[in-house]
Amino acid sequence: xxxxxxxxxxxxxxxxxxxxxxxxxxxxxxxxxxxxxxxxxxxxxxxxxxxxxxxxxxxxxxxxxxxxxxxxxxxxxxxxxxxxxxxx
Amino acid sequence: xxxxxxxxxxxxxxxxxxxxxxxxxxxxxxxxxxxxxxxxxxxxxxxxxxxxxxxxxxxxxxxxxxxxxxxxxxxxxxxxxxxxxxxxxxxxxxxxxxxxxxxxxxxxxxxxxxxxxx
Amino acid sequence: xxxxxxxxxxxxxxxxxxxxxxxxxxxxxxxxxxxxxxxxxxxxxxxxxxxxxxxxxxxxxxxxxxxxxxxxxxxxxxxxxxxxxxxxxxxxxxxxxxxxxxxxxxxxxxxxxxxxxxxxxxxxxxxxxxxxxxxxxxxxxxxxxxxxxxxxxxxxxxxxxxxxxxxxxxxxxxxxxxxxxxxxxxxxxxxxxxxxxxxxxxxxxxxxxxxxxxxxxxxxxxxxxxxxxxxxxxxx
Numbered sequence: 001x002x003x004x005x006x007x008x009x010x011x012x013x014x015x016x017x018x019x020x021x022x023x024x025x026x027x028x029x030x031x032x033x034x035x036x037x038x039x040x041x042x043x044x045x046x047x048x049x050x051x052x053x054x055x056x057x058x059x060x061x062x063x064x065x066x067x068x069x070x071x072x073x074x075x076x077x078x079x080x081x082x083x084x085x086x087x088x
Numbered sequence: 089x090x091x092x093x094x095x096x097x098x099x100x101x102x103x104x105x106x107x108x109x110x111x112x113x114x115x116x117x118x119x120x121x122x123x124x125x126x127x128x129x130x131x132x133x134x135x136x137x138x139x140x141x142x143x144x145x146x147x148x149x150x151x152x153x154x155x156x157x158x159x160x161x162x163x164x165x166x167x168x169x170x171x172x173x174x175x176x177x178x179x180x181x182x183x184x185x186x187x188x189x190x191x192x193x194x195x196x197x198x199x200x201x202x203x204x205x206x
Numbered sequence: 207x208x209x210x211x212x213x214x215x216x217x218x219x220x221x222x223x224x225x226x227x228x229x230x231x232x233x234x235x236x237x238x239x240x241x242x243x244x245x246x247x248x249x250x251x252x253x254x255x256x257x258x259x260x261x262x263x264x265x266x267x268x269x270x271x272x273x274x275x276x277x278x279x280x281x282x283x284x285x286x287x288x289x290x291x292x293x294x295x296x297x298x299x300x301x302x303x304x305x306x307x308x309x310x311x312x313x314x315x316x317x318x319x320x321x322x323x324x325x326x327x328x329x330x331x332x333x334x335x336x337x338x339x340x341x342x343x344x345x346x347x348x349x350x351x352x353x354x355x356x357x358x359x360x361x362x363x364x365x366x367x368x369x370x371x372x373x374x375x376x377x378x379x380x381x382x383x384x385x386x387x388x389x390x391x392x393x394x395x396x397x398x399x400x401x402x403x404x405x406x407x408x409x410x411x412x413x414x415x416x417x418x419x420x421x422x423x424x425x426x427x428x429x430x431x432x433x434x435x436x437x438x439x440x441x442x
Binding site: 053054056057058061062065066069070073074077 | 256258259326334335336338339342343345346349425428429432433
């Protein structure tokens with residue numbers, strides 16, 4: 001039982017690190033924003049494994065839900081107002 | 089398990105800061121900050137999580153009399169809860185200012201904002 | 207290139223610092239003194255089954271009040287920053303291409319999501335969840351409506367009224383605690399009730415519900431501001 005949980009944590013941690021590197025290195029801004037949201041979602045599963053259900057709920061609702069939408073609202077506005085679509 | 093999570097948190101902070109310091113696009117810098125934010129949350133929760141204990145919610149499974157020996161530290165969890173909410177407020181504030189800058193300049197490139205350059 | 211080298215050097219120093227912290231970290235076998243007090247006396251003193259809620263609402267209630275204030279300030283500044291020089295938004299200029307499926311579906315889904323938010327913050331003292339999570343869920347139902355019906359004008363005055371009322375009543379309840387019980391934001395001016403029931407833990411469900419309404423109103427107003435600001439008129 002404990003070994004399974006440890007394996008799960010290790011998998012989640014590796015997934016988070018890979019996603020973080022993707023978010024920093026990838027060229028397209030929408031993918032970077034989605035990757036940041038995915039990190040929050042994976043982190044909320046880690047919080048459940050660390051016996052913190054309150055924090056997990058908050059991270060899932062706020063960190064991966066509302067934050068991602070805020071980014072996309074601003075990105076849509078930026079793209080509407082510029083010719084190059086907000087990319088550098 | 090806690091050590092693993094804590095290491096991941098520290099590495100996430102470093103990756104996020106690297107992204108925030110090296111990207112030139114303002115939105116990408118803010119993405120870096122949110123990643124660092126998540127890393128800080130993981131580190132704090134991992135400090136409070138004592139191995140082999142359960143969540144600080146008392147019910148039939150964990151009666152109040154046994155709480156002392158069976159629950160994890162609730163204080164870091166309360167702190168992180170507030171930190172997440174404030175984090176969203178700060179992110180929204182950064183995004184609003186980034187958008188305002190974009191409206192004035194027509195660009196999100198930090199290298200083209202030269203007032204404070206020396 | 208020199209700049210990037212600088213950044214890597216800085217992060218290497220920070221990483222070394224983190225490594226030292228990590229290597230020197232020994233997990234506690236026992237709860238520390240403060241946590242042990244909360245674990246031992248929290249349920250008996252305050253009657254809340256969820257100790258995290260007990261800490262946020264009562265033991266560290268003043269910090270939560272400060273946090274809600276910070277959130278309020280951030281919301282106000284966002285409104286200020288995005289509102290300066292904003293032209294009046296004509297309904298025609300906004301995006302009108304929304305599929306009927308999305309509109310009907312979100313009309314069906316928004317009330318149950320709102321109900322879930324209310325459930326989460328009313329049961330904050332018994333189960334995981336509480337004002338902040340419930341407020342975020344409320345705001346996400348507002349977000350759904352915002353996405354489905356961009357033409358509908360969100361009532362700013364309703365959001366502002368809910369926010370102002372819940373904030374004032376929150377402070378008022380805190381003062382009640384000061385007068386009728388042990389101190390500011392003390393929950394024991396209402397009866398503690400039976401441990402583990404919905405109407406228990408004194409004023410904690412009441413205070414957390416108000417926090418939930420306030421947080422939900424604040425997040426909704428941030429979303430409305432960021433989604434409804436018009437850009438096209440003020441391009442340089």
